[in-house]
Amino acid sequence: xxxxxxxxxxxxxxxxxxxxxxxxxxxxxxxxxxxxxxxxxxxxxxxxxxxxxxxxxxxxxxxxxxxxxxxxxxxxxxxxxxxxxxxxxxxxxxxxxxxxxxxxxxxxxxxxxx
Amino acid sequence: xxxxxxxxxxxxxxxxxxxxxxxxxxxxxxxxxxxxxxxxxxxxxxxxxxxxxxxxxxxxxxxxxxxxxxxxxxxxxxxxxxxxxxxxxxxxxxxxxxxxxxxxxxxxxxxxxx
Numbered sequence: 622x623x624x625x626x627x628x629x630x631x632x633x634x635x636x637x638x639x640x641x642x643x644x645x646x647x648x649x650x651x652x653x654x655x656x657x658x659x660x661x662x663x664x665x666x667x668x669x670x671x672x673x674x675x676x677x678x679x680x681x682x683x684x685x686x687x688x689x690x691x692x693x694x695x696x697x698x699x700x701x702x703x704x705x706x707x708x709x710x711x712x713x714x715x716x717x718x719x720x721x722x723x724x725x726x727x728x729x730x731x732x733x734x735x
Numbered sequence: 736x737x738x739x740x741x742x743x744x745x746x747x748x749x750x751x752x753x754x755x756x757x758x759x760x761x762x763x764x765x766x767x768x769x770x771x772x773x774x775x776x777x778x779x780x781x782x783x784x785x786x787x788x789x790x791x792x793x794x795x796x797x798x799x800x801x802x803x804x805x806x807x808x809x810x811x812x813x814x815x816x817x818x819x820x821x822x823x824x825x826x827x828x829x830x831x832x833x834x835x836x837x838x839x840x841x842x843x844x845x846x847x848x849x
Binding site: 661662663664665666669711723724725726727728729731 | 739743769776777778779780781784823825836837839840841842
């Protein structure tokens with residue numbers, strides 16, 4: 622079984638709709654992240670959480686919100702989706718107990734906003 | 736604004752050749768450097784990390800770091816068609832005890848031709 626899972630894997634929605642992307646992990650990591658990826662722009666950080674009570678905005682948080690329901694679950698919401706939020710979304714986790722604090726990525730959610 | 740720059744490519748090399756991928760970064764206090772491989776439509780996968788000036792070798796991969804020049808590179812020896820992917824450079828500008836906040840470059844697309 623995958624260590625980091627994301628649901629749904631693909632989603633098509635309409636402008637103005639509310640949508641939630643979910644991330645679950647079995648790695649036991651405290652730190653979780655949400656990124657979006659657009660062609661040629663690499664990965665950009667939306668929100669990150671270092672533990673259940675610690676949530677922080679990243680580089681591009683406008684139009685997004687998050688919820689850390691448990692150590693293992695971190696959800697990303699688009700309150701009112703717009704077409705320029707069409708992108709590939711990745712969840713990632715990392716373990717601060719290791720020197721490298723390497724980030725491990727989920728399989729991604731491809732979101733299309735019409 | 737911290738920046739990580741990569742040539743978007745595509746970089747085309749024949750099978751068996753050495754592929755050289757380059758990355759420059761703007762933040763002089765950057766401490767950790769990572770190379771991720773991403774196949775089309777898939778999630779990034781960590782292939783190398785480097786923290787000290789010089790070379791670090793792992794199998795066919797060699798990462799090179801020059802902090803004075805703010806330059807990190809990845810060499811892939813004996814390139815195979817299966818190495819065809821986008822390679823993302825990521826830079827961590829914080830000490831690990833303050834969190835592993837990565838800034839990603841836009842990626843270089845590598846094509847290895849049989």
